[in-house]
Amino acid sequence: MIPAPTRPAQPDAGPARWQALWRDAVRDPRELLAILGLEGLAPRLSAAAAAQFPLRVPRGFVARMRRGDPHDPLLRQVLPLDDEDRLVPGFGTDAVGDGAARGATGVIHKYDGRALLVATGSCAIHCRYCFRRHFPYAAETAAAGRWREAIDYLRDDTSIHEVLLSGGDPLSLATGRLAELADGLRDIAHLRRLRLHTRLPIVLPERVDEGLLAWLRALPWPVVVVVHANHPAEIDADVAAALRRLREAGATVLNQAVLLRGVNDDAAVLAALSERLVEAGALPYYLHQLDRVAGAAHFEVDDARALEIHARMQATLPGYLVPRLVREVAGAPAKSPLHPPDV
DSSP states (O other): OOOOOSSOOOOOOSOOHHHHHHHTOBOOHHHHHHHTTOGGGGGGBOHHHHHHSOOOBOHHHHTTSOTTOTTOHHHHHHOOBGGGGOOOTTOBSOTTOTGGGEEETTEEOOSTTEEEEEOOSOOSSOOTTOTTTTOOTTTOOTTGGGGHHHHHHHHHOTTOOEEEEESSOGGGSOHHHHHHHHHHHTTOTTOOEEEEEESHHHHOGGGSOHHHHHHHHHOSSOEEEEEOOOSGGGOOHHHHHHHHHHHHTTOEEEEEEEOOTTTTOSHHHHHHHHHHHHHTTOEEEEEEOOOOBTTOGGGOOOHHHHHHHHHHHHHHSOGGGSOEEEEOOTTOSSOEEOOOTTO
């Protein structure tokens, strides 16, 4: 059972600005094309892909896209095109083995010492390469039953020292809901760290408001916030300020990116991303090879090209700005680094 809160939970005082911006997201692919002057792309839209995994993109993120450019790297990440309709062998609905690692409702327990809570199925943006685009969120969300089953699981397994909040996106929850979860975790003596995996500070930087920062400062554990930016054009002045605010609230801020064909499969682009991140106080953490989820095969970069790109980054950047090139393999005890064939 969740214990009584150790401090009174402060409910959100009405909808916050970020929630209003969330509700105003672009959801119609044709509207997105009209905003960008790209109506000519309409014949390539996939109604099936948009029905299975609907478009959602905040207008502030749209504003960072290049008008009139059908190859814009930010647009490519969100637009449901007919490329997604191809059935490609090896691409399935559970690319990373989440189902086999289920520990309890909304708990994914793959690695020693840490467990992941699927805090919500909601995201502010729907990325077309999302490895959980087919995940059964309706049945497998930790918030079901006010977190009780998930928290009981974490309490009973004393080997778990770190909890990861993921989803969906945990920061899509109102701050009061996050506080409710944290109150449930407070009496777990073996918990040492809390980690949040989130794209909201990148796509909706208004989410990093004073209420969220106050919640972070009050947490009893060290906090790591892992954000997700794939291209330097995603990091404008507002995003950089949001990342700095997270640092100033005491969080360690890291970034993970996905290597995506036609988006960031270029060493100079990724080097520019690393530079922008560190200027805003976030360190590059992982560069993931694509998880082979159905609908995303057109984003795949082959391993030889990935290794070439990574080697060029190593040759031009200081080591702390070079993310680890990894792949998630279902059933493996950790992320698997990619190495040249002769290593």
